[in-house]
């Protein structure tokens with residue numbers, strides 16, 4: 001095409017067409033011109049089969065042309081000065097921290113590239129509270145944290161002392177966490193974003209959850225936006241792009257992604273051989289997003305306006321990101337020769353500019369006017385989410401110390417020369433003599449800069465980020481919801497999943513908290529027998545139900561409604577978890593005590609989306625994770641990928657998660673009742689994991705013994721003491737989940753066949769027992785002169801006679817985690833190994849957790865203590881029909 005363009009006739013012809021189009025534009029405006037172009041394309045196709053190549057991208061230019069830019073509403077000069085101060089303090093924070101403590105780390109170059117993106121947002125867009133009372137929710141890019149601290153310091157929200165202790169949180173007076181962590185800075189950060197990809201996906205579900213709250217009448221619609229500031233490298237995470245169609249499908253015009261396209265990630269270019277801006281534009285535009293590109297700064301406006309033949313824009317589109325990066329670090333002469341030198345007409349375009357001027361041509365993401373125009377268009381856009389792609393330079397302003405270089409991400413030390421250059425470039429009034437220590441700098445409160453920034457924040461309703469608990473505590477739930485579960489099922493069989501669903505549907509009817517419950521399901525409701533809820537509370541849909549459901553004539557039809565309560569997320573555990581987090585943190589973010597119940601296949605929880613669960617813990621998220629059809633042997637037939645024998649082991653790693661593996665209906669009732677109280681009445685920063693199983697079994701009545709309730713919550717209690725009075729041999733058997741029934745069978749066999757009096761304990765939570773045991777050990781170590789504390793396990797079992805055997809549907813390490821506090825050796829049976837497609841009975845035999853193996857383990861323990869003879873054991877293996885040569889499930 002370039003060659004044919006040089007043909008004189010064609011050039012003339014093109015000119016004529018362009019002139020005609022200009023005429024149409026001036027007379028009929030862009031809409032008319034757009035229609036005309038469509039008509040032309042149609043005509044070309046039908047008349048002569050001309051097929052325009054498909055393209056999801058627009059030219060490598062700003063989406064908003066210069067003449068459509070709104071005027072900049074503030075003082076550019078003042079904002080530049082403020083921005084320079086934030087830049088300096090952010091840089092000084094990292095440099096100082098690394099001077100004091102070599103290797104403490106931190107990031108300079110991320111914020112350096114994003115400063116304009118943040119400052120324009122802080123000065124003009126981000127509402128802490130808007131006129132009508134709503135606010136914007138902002139996900140800050142984790143590695144840009146020094147910039148947020150630097151600004152908060154200038155705002156007078158963070159004292160210098162804390163800046164000194166950036167990344168040194170254990171210093172007297174506290175410090176600042178490396179990245180956004182609500183756990184560590186609960187008054188400041190709201191969203192942990194540094195595990196990349198979790199910010200964007202959470203922002204999408206946050207924006208959707210806000211619409212959910214509004215459509216269900218739990219929150220007024222007041223125009224707040226959700227902003228996510230993201231890295232271009234970060235967009236490679238599957239979570240970043242995995243849910244973008246939800247955002248467009250749900251028309252989330254309350255959502256704005258700002259991607260800082262500095263073309264670099266940690267090691268080097270994001271797309272050296274391509275163009276990340278074009279790639280992301282194609283993907284998100286194709287998915288129905290409104291995409292705004294801010295590539296070129298004002299310096300380029302006149303060049304672009306005079307580019308009548310499109311030569312410049314074509315050249316811009318030819319260059320790869322790797323080469324653009326090269327221009328950032330090279331001289332103006334190199335830029336002229338390499339970029340413009342390919343065509344004499346291009347060279348002519350810039351002949352009036354010196355090399356110096358060429359080298360300084362600003363990019364869109366560093367130009368407040370371009371950034372402001374993009375933000376304004378984004379907040380005014382309706383009908384779809386917006387993506388802003390802003391082109392910047394990584395390490396902007398660092399010069400030789402790292403600007404645009406591949407090493408820039410890791411740069412945290414600047415020598416005196418480099419500090420001096422940075423200081424001078426941004427005009428920070430620090431004399432040379434003091435530069436060496438990179439001192440912080442804050443002008444006085446009555447300085448023009450501080451006054452200006454305070455006034456801007458005042459206009460926008462206050463400071464950001466700021467985390468606050470905005471909801472007031474709930475009242476405790478009435479006992480009546482739970483009583484039926486204490487009574488048991490009178491011999492009727494019910495799985496704990498059924499019990500849970502029944503309890504959930506009761507809670508949904510509660511006049512106070514019913515509406516606050518948010519059931520979340522990733523396409524698994526029928527698996528858990530929850531379809532009755534479809535009809536009872538409806539499935540949320542922002543458009544209601546636009547079709548006649550195929551099962552309309554049945555009682556439990558698939559009912560979608562605008563005020564539907566269930567979040568039926570489809571097959572996305574990650575998305576469901578994001579809804580869980582949005583609902584479980586609404587007590588802080590929106591002042592609404594929504595109580596999420598996320599019900600899923602337990603195998604696809606910690607194992608698949610563990611990092612989101614970790615983020616939930618950091619965020620002080622509340623709610624119940626319910627791992628359905630759990631256990632390695634309780635889920636018949638499903639095999640290796642579904643049979644979960646380790647989610648409770650993984651749950652050990654989450655500090656503020658209470659994990660329970662209940663066996664009986666009343667245990668579930670006690671745990672959920674207490675959970676709601678602790679989280680929503682007492683306001684504790686904890687959340688829950690509960691496994692429920694699908695084996696129908698008779699649910700017993702709650703034993704009428706003292707401390708049962710306390711035992712359920714603390715992790716264990718005696719469920720069924722032996723009735724055998726004068727036995728010589730004794731055993732203590734621990735069971736949980738459905739394996740409890742195997743243990744109860746073993747109790748019977750031991751008593752009847754082997755004369756062993758066995759007490760059965762229900763262990764509802766090894767994790768709680770483990771936590772308590774360690775807590776006591778620690779306290780005792782630190783307080784040697786005091787009366788030692790006794791772990792709950794020890795206290796409970798101290799008088800229990802005989803041997804100890806635990807059987808779990810989870811890995812052996814789970815019961816082993818408390819073995820040190822059991823008075824004598826604890827023998828543990830568990831389900832280490834890959835699952836199998838089989839019946840429950842065969843699986844329990846295979847994993848050696850069925851009644852006969854519990855019996856054998858008990859007899860073995862007795863024999864080890866020489867309470868029974870070896871012959872008894874050998875005979876038992878025969879009688880119990882155990883094959884000693886069977887494969888070891890751990891390696892089979």
Ligand SMILES: Cc1ncc(C[n+]2csc(CCOP(=O)(O)OP(=O)(O)O)c2C)c(N)n1
Pocket residue numbers: 109110143194195196197230231232233234235260262264265266270394409
């Ligand atoms: C899930 C995850 N993987 C890896 C990292 C480590 N990491 C931190 S920053 C970074 C590069 C970020 O590049 P980009 O997203 O482009 O952000 P920029 O700093 O360029 O703005 C990497 C790999 C992380 N924080 N999270």
Ligand SMILES: [Mg+2]
Pocket residue numbers: 231232233260261262263264265270394
């Ligand atoms: Mg980057």
